[in-house]
Amino acid sequence: MAEKGEFASMTIPSTLYKRLEEMIEETDFDSVSAYATYLLREALTPLEVESEEVLSEEEEEKVKERLRALGYLD
Amino acid sequence: MISPHGGQLVNRLLKEEAREQAEEKAYILPRLGVGDDLAKDVENIARGVLSPLEGFVGREDYQSVLRSMRLANDVPWTIPMVLDVSEERADRFREGKDVALFHKGKPLAIMHLEEKYRYDKEEHARRVFGTTSQAHAGVAKLDKMGEVLLGGKVDLINASTSRFGEYKLSPFETRVLFKEKGWRTVVGFQTRNVPHLGHEYVQKTALSFVDGIFINPLIGRKKKGDFKDEVILEAYATLLKNYFLRDNAVLAILETEMRYAGPREAIFHAIMRKNFGCTHFIVGRDHAGVGDFYDPFAAHRIFEEFPDLGIAPLFFRTFFYCKRCGMVANEKTCPHSEESRVNFSGTRIRKMLSLGEVPPAELMRPEVVEVINRYENPFVE
Numbered sequence: 023m024a025e026k027g028e029f030a031s032m033t034i035p036s037t038l039y040k041r042l043e044e045m046i047e048e049t050d051f052d053s054v055s056a057y058a059t060y061l062l063r064e065a066l067t068p069l070e071v072e073s074e075e076v077l078s079e080e081e082e083e084k085v086k087e088r089l090r091a092l093g094y095l096d
Numbered sequence: 097m098i099s100p101h102g103g104q105l106v107n108r109l110l111k112e113e114a115r116e117q118a119e120e121k122a123y124i125l126p127r128l129g130v131g132d133d134l135a136k137d138v139e140n141i142a143r144g145v146l147s148p149l150e151g152f153v154g155r156e157d158y159q160s161v162l163r164s165m166r167l168a169n170d171v172p173w174t175i176p177m178v179l180d181v182s183e184e185r186a187d188r189f190r191e192g193k194d195v196a197l198f199h200k201g202k203p204l205a206i207m208h209l210e211e212k213y214r215y216d217k218e219e220h221a222r223r224v225f226g227t228t229s230q231a232h233a234g235v236a237k238l239d240k241m242g243e244v245l246l247g248g249k250v251d252l253i254n255a256s257t258s259r260f261g262e263y264k265l266s267p268f269e270t271r272v273l274f275k276e277k278g279w280r281t282v283v284g285f286q287t288r289n290v291p292h293l294g295h296e297y298v299q300k301t302a303l304s305f306v307d308g309i310f311i312n313p314l315i316g317r318k319k320k321g322d323f324k325d326e327v328i329l330e331a332y333a334t335l336l337k338n339y340f341l342r343d344n345a346v347l348a349i350l351e352t353e354m355r356y357a358g359p360r361e362a363i364f365h366a367i368m369r370k371n372f373g374c375t376h377f378i379v380g381r382d383h384a385g386v387g388d389f390y391d392p393f394a395a396h397r398i399f400e401e402f403p404d405l406g407i408a409p410l411f412f413r414t415f416f417y418c419k420r421c422g423m424v425a426n427e428k429t430c431p432h433s434e435e436s437r438v439n440f441s442g443t444r445i446r447k448m449l450s451l452g453e454v455p456p457a458e459l460m461r462p463e464v465v466e467v468i469n470r471y472e473n474p475f476v477e
Contacts (some may be wrong), residue, residue, distance in 0.1 A: 067406045
């Protein structure tokens with residue numbers, strides 16, 4: 023397990039806290055904070071997102087030329 | 097297309113006039129010669145393979161990676177990318193000034209030195225490799241490293257000439273390639289071995305669920321007894337030509353050293369493939385392990401700590417060939433006893449090949465065996 027670093031506090035409804043507390047019973051999470059951290063990190067990173075185009079059209083064409091020359095593209 | 101790790105693909109390749117100026121400047125700056133492994137790290141940083149890193153880590157990131165397996169900004173990162181120097185040499189460089197990195201007598205990159213700091217090798221070994229044993233290749237290498245680490249961004253002047261240039265693609269190139277192929281989902285396969293049927297079965301099983309497979313052999317320093325890079329590459333090229341569809345499989349190399357850091361390295365390997373544009377990553381038994389330093393499935397469990405990794409791991413356990421099933425199988429798919437099973441033991445296959453024997457077709461494709469047998473000695477000495 024990763025070691026603990028610096029922390030900040032946040033406030034959540036106590037009913038939600040209780041629900042989380044119940045959910046981590048018989049899991050490897052040793053605290054509600056650890057579980058909430060996990061859920062927040064999960065929520066922050068969608069698996070697939072459209073990233074911005076980082077190459078100009080001209081640069082992309084050069085890349086395609088190289089890929090064709092190497093036989094990766096027809 | 098999947099977002100690069102940390103959100104942006106790093107590009108620190110100097111071009112045209114800026115490159116020429118940097119090359120001239122390199123000769124008047126304080127100089128630091130780097131070896132092959134560090135030169136590869138520099139190049140991988142500059143080409144975006146190690147995004148979001150723009151250089152070698154500073155103290156805050158270093159400690160955070162060691163202790164929390166995350167950069168100081170909370171982005172998952174498990175292997176600290178460091179540039180080490182001796183104390184004597186470190187005294188020649190000033191924080192806030194540039195340093196010219198040279199490789200094989202040529203300017204490689206300009207490093208914008210942000211900080212110099214000392215580190216604890218024992219702690220580094222324990223956290224990254226899970227051991228302080230000198231029998232571990234990574235620990236032994238660490239022991240020989242300088243006492244001071246240099247942190248700062250790098251700008252690449254000259255990319256190295258690779259022996260396998262025709263198989264060397266940058267993340268910018270693979271992302272264009274995957275897009276042109278129409279792949280939305282891509283599984284990455286890390287390897288440092290020649291392929292046997294167990295590998296092929298894993299690759300094809302994973303491929304069944306995604307649009308394409310990116311087979312990405314690791315080319316670089318390995319340990320004695322591993323297959324030579326050229327053998328691995330030629331064996332895979334042969335496998336792909338004969339047993340994969342060109343529309344669904346791509347072979348390209350990744351030039352970096354094996355760290356043998358087991359579970360931490362599995363995460364590191366996944367991050368690099370995410371930068372290449374992979375959405376999924378195959379993690380096998382004892383991924384990046386060496387000897388018996390790691391639990392064979394520790395590299396699976398560690399992914400549970402990274403819900404925000406952004407690339408989906410596909411876990412595979414042990415496969416074997418079952419004579420009664422007449423196919424590659426695993427414990428979940430085969431009801432037969434041990435006597436019917438032929439294990440894909442790398443050690444056994446290596447031994448057969450080194451004795452000039454031909455592994456049976458249920459273990460290795462004959463075309464692959466033929467490639468390996470063309471080499472007088474296919475192993476690293």
